[in-house]
Amino acid sequence: MNDMPINQSTSQPINYILHLADDALIMSQRLSEWTGHGPVLEQDIALTNIALDYLGQARNFYQYAAQKQNEAESATGPQALLPGGEERSGEVTEDSLAMLRLEHEFKNHLLVELPNGDWGQTVLKVFFFSAYQKLLMQQLVHCTDEQVKGIAEKSLKEVSYHLRWSREWVLRLGDGTAESHERMRLALEAVWMYTGELCVQPDYHQGWVDYTAMKTDWMEHVQHTLAEATLDAPVAAGFQSGGLYGRHTEHLGYLLAEMQYLQRVYPNSEW
Numbered sequence: 001m002n003d004m005p006i007n008q009s010t011s012q013p014i015n016y017i018l019h020l021a022d023d024a025l026i027m028s029q030r031l032s033e034w035t036g037h038g039p040v041l042e043q044d045i046a047l048t049n050i051a052l053d054y055l056g057q058a059r060n061f062y063q064y065a066a067q068k069q070n071e072a073e074s075a076t077g078p079q080a081l082l083p084g085g086e087e088r089s090g091e092v093t094e095d096s097l098a099m100l101r102l103e104h105e106f107k108n109h110l111l112v113e114l115p116n117g118d119w120g121q122t123v124l125k126v127f128f129f130s131a132y133q134k135l136l137m138q139q140l141v142h143c144t145d146e147q148v149k150g151i152a153e154k155s156l157k158e159v160s161y162h163l164r165w166s167r168e169w170v171l172r173l174g175d176g177t178a179e180s181h182e183r184m185r186l187a188l189e190a191v192w193m194y195t196g197e198l199c200v201q202p203d204y205h206q207g208w209v210d211y212t213a214m215k216t217d218w219m220e221h222v223q224h225t226l227a228e229a230t231l232d233a234p235v236a237a238g239f240q241s242g243g244l245y246g247r248h249t250e251h252l253g254y255l256l257a258e259m260q261y262l263q264r265v266y267p268n269s270e271w
Helices: 008-032 041-076 095-098 119-140 146-174 178-194 212-230 250-259 259-263
Strands: none
Touching: 008 041, 008 095, 008 119, 008 250, 041 095, 041 119, 041 146, 095 259, 119 146, 119 178, 119 212, 146 178, 146 259, 250 259
């Protein structure tokens, strides 16, 4: 499913839904790496459950994207080609969208694909992304697409918890010991440059979200939390971007190689 041209009448809705799904899937995959490695059992379980929440979001969005593409192809014929140029056979599924696309076909934010780093860097990433997602879902619950609206309504409850959980950790570590404060300062330096992309409006957006208002609200909430945690946001010379259009860091390739290995080596296998 490489460089697949999709019928233009449906390409933008599918691309936007894939963008939502990719964000959730890659964040889930990253956070699942902490399973069994958390600082204490309670927080290990909490972060694993957050990873599962993201996986559930991803499945819902992938299923809807697959449905829309199959509907489009039933009218126009197969649009996707395999690497050799032959037409792809069979329907698009949530599994094929997650497991058979390459790096440049993913539309996730760069922030979610970054390595976890230490516990402070991980919870800071979750905080930044959850603050964005909560604002996003609050707008998507009013969108014109009933399926997206329904997914957003369910997800909003989950991301509200993610934000509360991660914010508490940012406050605890930022305004904690000298060592925890220093670790959070270093975490900020490592990930801050990737936050500027969060509230960028992609070309394939559907008019469901006011990204300008969301950026203002996101920055206000983040700055207030950092100040309470006695942390200063770095002055970035520039922000990194490109993930929305398939231009990713080297980290995504390694993540996908591990995540997609079994599906590519043993296609269509079932447990």
